[in-house]
Amino acid sequence: MRRHGLRFPCPSRADGRPLSIAHRGASAHAAENTLEAFRVAAGLGADMWEIDVHLTRDGVAVISHDPALGHTVGVDARIEALDLADLRALAPDMPTLDETIALASKLGQALYVEVKARGAGAVTIRRLMAAGFQSAVLGSFMIDEVRDLVDAVCPFPVSVLVPLGMDPFALAAQTGADIIHLCWERGGERPQDLVTQVLLQQARELDLGIVLWHEARRAVLDELIDMPVLGICTNNPEMMARLDPLRALGIQTVFHRGANRFAPENTVSAGRLAFELGADYLELDVRQSADGALVVIHDATVDRTTNGTGRVADMTLSELRALDAGSWFSRFHSGEKLPTLREMIALCQSYGRQMYIEIKAADPVNVIALVEEMGFLADCFFWSHDTEILRNVRAVSHNxxxxxxxxxxxxxxxxxxxxxxxxxxxxxxxxxxxxxxxxxxxxxxxxxxxxxxxxxxxxxxxxxxxxxxxxxxxxxxxxxxxxxxxxxxxxxxxxxxx
Missing domain, CATH: 3.20.20.190 (Phosphatidylinositol (PI) phosphodiesterase)
Known part of the structure; x- marks a missing residue:
């Protein structure tokens, strides 16, 4: 850090890897900048939450990316023009900075605070200090705000956010920031190429830390993780906190109904998230519709995990697909559909992973036929509570x-x-x-x-x-x-x- 002897040094990982900074929380899996997004981020292995701070009319620091409420709740009102009580009536899910600090303390997470409003940096420092919270970084695109934080001897590291096309070292010199935060996610298909060895060396010589943009492209992120930087922002913290080290120990993981703590069980979202976390096998449940389609759902009825009612076996595939299989889990997942077994096998194949198929109530002949048609027999295994179903699986296929x-x-x-x-x-x-x-x-x-x-x-x-x-x-x-x-x-x- 440029300012040596900071009262609270920059958070870091014991293994030396870049910090996983959840951009507005796990915003790919929950409504951004909400307590739920922060909880999900912690569960998905994030080290730090990137949060955006605005001030209400009565001076309370609240968490929101936008200065107005149009994007989040569809109301034409600005945060700075509302007292906290009025804001809460319009946007009840918008947390205060104090609430976010308390949750971060409870879950052992650090905070990366982007100051969005002039003067919000000083308020943030006071609230962090009042809570005894030490693991934080403060930064902003606003040059004057960054300069004010440095001049006020902010006890936390200070970053300057650098738009694409701007010289990060000129901005660091202008502000006195400790960290250059390169917001270069729009730098083409390979923005990682912009982070050159020359840039990294110059940052080292100037005692500047580096934080990188929010990234969700696997190929890009895999290269960024190997760079000597402090942290990487991402909407998908699971992409940095994977279970790959378990494979070195000879452990293969099977995710029951997918990553069901973070997405509605037995859905494409739950399966995709399981694989991004590093699951080797996706476990799912198969039933047969009234018209013979193989669908993925645990219960005999649709009542618990959809907005409908009735038995799966009495409904056609068209009727089942018309149901909402996500809103029961969260508003964020509203509109999720019941998947077919074919869709889930295709998802597994796209990741090169395997599947554990529990046959709840389906004809084994149909299940094996689909698996073989898709060339997937060697990449899955079967089980059922019904021993007769398992006997039929074996009768249909010796392999x-x-x-x-x-x-x-x-x-x-x-x-x-x-x-x-x-x-x-x-x-x-x-x-x-x-x-x-x-x-x-x-x-x-x-x-x-x-x-x-x-x-x-x-x-x-x-x-x-x-x-x-x-x-x-x-x-x-x-x-x-x-x-x-x-x-x-x-x-x-x-x-x-x-």
């Missing part, structure tokens, strides 16, 4: 991979002889005792844990199961970030979990 449950059989020998499964699911207490025997019989043990105990997730990493079927991807991310990924192969918490 289909089947999953069995260890607790359904007195011995693993009997289990293997029944359907010749490729994968055997164990609950935590059984895994420690029987996984080795399962491997010796030529079957892959899969540990299933749908609980929420962070300590058990840490112990699971020590066990290194070859497959892990989980419901809480956020807790697995937290375990990966907060604990060692190698160590003793025994876990008391696992053995006590049953």
């Amino acid at each position: 289909a991979r089947i999953r069995s449950t260890a607790t359904d059989y007195p011995t693993l020998d009997i289990l293997k002889a029944h359907l010749g499964p490729a994968i055997v699911e164990f609950h935590p207490d059984d895994f420690c005792q029987r996984a080795a025997e399962c491997r010796a019989l030529g079957m892959t043990p899969m540990l299933q844990y749908f609980g929420e105990d962070p300590e058990i997730f840490r112990q699971i990493l020590l066990l290194r199961p070859p497959m892990l079927n989980l419901d809480r991807a956020d807790l697995l991310l937290a375990a990966c970030a907060g604990g060692k990924l190698a160590g003793d192969s025994h876990g008391n918490a696992i053995r006590d979990a049953g």
